[in-house]
Amino acid sequence: MKAATKILPVLLLMLFIINSCSKKKSLNDKKSNALIHETSPYLLQHAYNPVNWKAWNTKTLELAKKENKLLVISVGYSACHWCHVMEEESFENDSIAKIMNDNFINIKVDREERPDVDKVYMNAVQLMTGSGGWPLNCIALPDGRPIFGGTYFTKEQWSKVLTSISKLYNEEPEKAIKFAENLTKGIQESELITLNKEVPSFSDKEVSLSIEVWKEQIDTVFGGFKGAPKFPMPNSLEFLLRYSHQFNDKKIEDYLNTTLTKIAYGGIYDHVSGGFSRYSVDEKWHIPHFEKMLYDNAQLVSLYSKAYLKNKNELYKNIVFETLNFIKEELTAKNGAFYSSLDADSKNELGVKEEGVFYEWKVEELKKLLGSDFNLFKDFYNINDYGFWENDKYVLIRNKSKVTFAKEQKITISELNSKVSKWRKILKNARNKRSKPNLDDKVLTSWNALMAQGYIDAYRAFGDEEFLTAALTNANFLLKHQLKKEYSLYRNFKNGKSTINAYSEDYATVINAFISLYEVTLDEKWLTSAKNLLDHLFVNFFDKKNKMFHFTSKEDENLIARKYEVVDGVIPSSNSIIANSLFKLGHYYSDKNYLETSEQMLNNLKDDVQLNPANYSNWLNLMTNFVKPYYEVVVAGNNSSEVNKELINNYFPNILIAGTALENSTLPLLSYKFNEDKTLIYVCVNGTCKMPETNMKKALENIKK
DSSP states (O other), X not given: OHHHHHHHHHHHHHHHHHHHHHHHHHHHHSOOXXXXXXXXXXXXXXXXXXXXXXXXXXXXXXXXXXXXXXEEEEEEOTTOHHHHHHIIIIITOHHHHHHHHHHEEEEEEETTTOHHHHHHHHHXXXXXXXXXXXXXXXXXXXXXXXXXXXXXXXXXXXXXXHHXXXXXXXXXXXXXXXXXXHHHHHHHHTTOOOOOOSOOOOOHHHHHHHHHHHHTTBOTTTOSBSSSSBOOOHHHHHHHHHHHHHXXXXXXXXXXXXXXXXXXHSTTBOTTTOOBOSEESSTTSOSEEOOEEHHHHHHHHHHHHHHHHHHOOHHHHHHHHHHHHHHHHHSBOXXXXXXXXXXXXXXXXTSOEEETTTTOBOHHHHHHHHGGGHHHHHHHTTOSGGGEEETTEEOOOOOSOHHHHHHHHTOOHHHHHHHHHHHHHHHHHHHTTSOOOOEEXXXXXXXXXXXXXXXXXXXXXXXXXXXXHHHHHHHHHIIIIIBOGGGOBBSEEBTTBOOSBOOHHHHHHHHHHHHHHHHHHOOHHHHHHHHHHHHHHHHHTEETTTTEEBSSOTTSOOOSOOOBOOXXXXXXXXHHHHHHHHHHHHHHHTOHHHHHHHHHHHHHTHHHHHHSGGGOHHHHHHHHHHHSOOEEEEEESTTHHHHHHHHHTSOOTTEEEEEESSSOOOOGGGTTOOOSSSOEEEEEETTEEOOOBSSHHXXXXXXXX
């Protein structure tokens, strides 16, 4: 027995080595496809599929034409759960791969790197099926015109689709071509913007009527929009925050506070490490789709910061600080750039990828971790029917304020805060021992600009210099790495390389962030950069016929349609952001063309805004600039930076800020306002100013809602 006992560990070790060698061998035996040369983490995930994937580029498209093969255009992103499912079921299957390789040129697209391609083929699928989503799978003629499309398909469904479409094209190509012609025409004609030749005219009554339409869609119990799934839609909520303030709408104010509180209490928010998931699958914000996206967290930081400025709710402050700590720990590179996302899936105890496993908890595990605190913890985070998910698993969710909970438990707020802080540390340490979700570490210009904006808004609300430093570091990264000659931008950055030309979304968000950075630093470098980028947009993206901006530059390859982006979704549309920036820069530089273009863009969409206001929230923000008082506030003098810190720590959605500590500013708004003896505060409308004040409180009395 003793000899056997000694031999057993040796045998186990040998088996482990043999097993490891065979695993390495099988991995090395896998043949890579063309995606191995890409930088996108999503494309690299597919580099060892048996499908002969290629990237979207001119060479691939020319190959399809040369071989007269249909295209499979499969679009997804790294954090997409169902993209991974379809990969495992279909794209890793040898028999499916053979059908695809024999009959098609297969293209994988990262929608986050190439939103231009995604928009065109998403439009096609929506026209064909009435809905869309990811994974997005389109089959197109060799010239790129689509003939079939959908989202997720099972292996059996996908096999039938591939076989039947291939047969149709080989036996009756004229039918496929005719359908492609009609569909392409539909894509080109959809979302067309025509020039509204009526004289621009907007009223506060029109804004109010739009909100009355909007109110029919809102959920006053759980917040957000009625039904499920529930997306936070930060830009919509940010406009409603402004509307409640300037139009004195108490019902909207109450609704907004309900929404922000319910989101903060819900499982969509990570109560252990901070940060938000993309959306919840239920109406109470409980069970999220667990991917964490940079753009959601960036905009929600801005929203909660502005809401805090308005009502000083400590819950909102905690949310901002915890979320920015998550961004710092998980999504920030050493050079100050921000990564894109964390996956929804991670490996469970059996080593199998599973959605949400990193974030779920079981009762026995919590009891072991928390000991005598478990009963208090389970009441606070609802380890009960309210917080139950599935299979004996719970996702943390609150349903009471700390004040109410402390009173019920007969403890002080201070004691409760101490407990919560301790619980978070214990659970964070335990969770960090689990397999972590994959990180998509590509850098996208527009999402980085949104995150820089989040840091700027947090700095305005809380005055934390670390927040301003993060924003400045990121903005300087964008100037150093993403800016090309003549103020053109790159879209992406990975492994020290930028390879894709930027889209109007990138320019729009960077311009907006740079204007905001100027307002808090008074460094004209940022305002000048914003203006230069805007002028580049006019040269390369502007459509003189309808006064709107294309999504792609005239320097880019031609797709089957050149689109405009006007509908405000989770991220506001590029045109609405540009129009708002034109309004601001028009005031800064007294530029009539900027102001008239902004007004015309809004006029083009006036009917759409009123019919479907929830999808045009950022356009409503611009409309409010035109119908309510809007002010330029100037701080000029040697002490302007310190005085400005006091100014920015107020909720004024209807002002822009300019300032200088120098006499020689070339900004028209600052002309003749510098006084070396004292720092003066001017409140102006269209360049006409009231008498300057040295007292901030008196100056701010001149700002009306």
